Amino acid sequence: DAGVIQSPRHEVTEMGQEVTLRCKPISGHDYLFWYRQTMMRGLELLIYFNNNVPIDDSGMPEDRFSAKMPNASFSTLKIQPSEPRDSAVYFCAIGSSYNSPLHFGNGTRLTVT
Amino acid sequence: AQSVTQLGSHVSVSEGALVLLRCNYSSSVPPYLFWYVQYPNQGLQLLLKYTSAATLVKGINGFEAEFKKSETSFHLTKPSAHMRDAAEYFCAVKSGGSYIPTFGRGTSLIVHP
Numbered sequence: 264d265a266g267v268i269q270s271p272r273h274e275v276t277e278m279g280q281e282v283t284l285r286c287k288p289i290s291g292h293d294y295l296f297w298y299r300q301t302m303m304r305g306l307e308l309l310i311y312f313n314n315n316v317p318i319d320d321s322g323m324p325e326d327r328f329s330a331k332m333p334n335a336s337f338s339t340l341k342i343q344p345s346e347p348r349d350s351a352v353y354f355c356a357i358g359s360s361y362n363s364p365l366h367f368g369n370g371t372r373l374t375v376t
Numbered sequence: 377a378q379s380v381t382q383l384g385s386h387v388s389v390s391e392g393a394l395v396l397l398r399c400n401y402s403s404s405v406p407p408y409l410f411w412y413v414q415y416p417n418q419g420l421q422l423l424l425k426y427t428s429a430a431t432l433v434k435g436i437n438g439f440e441a442e443f444k445k446s447e448t449s450f451h452l453t454k455p456s457a458h459m460r461d462a463a464e465y466f467c468a469v470k471s472g473g474s475y476i477p478t479f480g481r482g483t484s485l486i487v488h489p
Contacts (some may be wrong), residue, residue, distance in 0.1 A: 362427040367419030
């Protein structure tokens with residue numbers, strides 16, 4: 264079964280600090296997505312990778328955000344420096360074929376004070 | 377281009393009543409359609425999917441959805457609501473060879489005893 268492990272589940276940090284969110288896909292994917300969820304904006308696609316290569320990062324809000332996928336089993340989303348408006352739940356999701364659904368991790372709830 | 381509209385950000389029903397969550401899509405080619413459920417503090421989970429086979433699709437937890445091309449709709453129903461059905465529900469569409477789904481804004485289902 265495809266699955267996604269995200270860490271940490273909760274992150275509280277102060278404005279200006281660097282934050283790194285982690286995603287470990289278990290198996291069975293060609294695509295990896297990073298989403299952000301807030302009450303105001305709903306679910307937003309930040310960036311996605313195909314076979315570990317970043318394809319579209321047009322959803323990344325600012326240069327403060329960066330994402331990497333060094334191999335098929337690991338991806339990171341980094342925010343440096345963090346700001347209070349970055350507070351949200353960040354999800355990693357994986358997908359494979361065109362007609363298949365996405366499989367989501369349980370998310371990281373980020374609070375920036 | 378593809379898009380999804382979920383009518384009603386909140387739907388409130390009594391336990392045992394019919395659940396109807398509305399989803400309309402826009403797509404220039406035959407779409408693949410999905411319903412996801414999100415419980416508190418969890419990621420999105422697949423409820424059901426339409427991939428051009430039967431127009432009436434049955435999913436988990438007693439939910440089903442019917443694809444109506446003439447109405448460009450894919451409404452989600454359940455004959456009898458349970459308290460455990462209280463969650464956020466998202467409709468999503470993929471079309472035109474895109475691996476990237478477009479999500480609706482979500483509908484929060486509230487179930488009263």
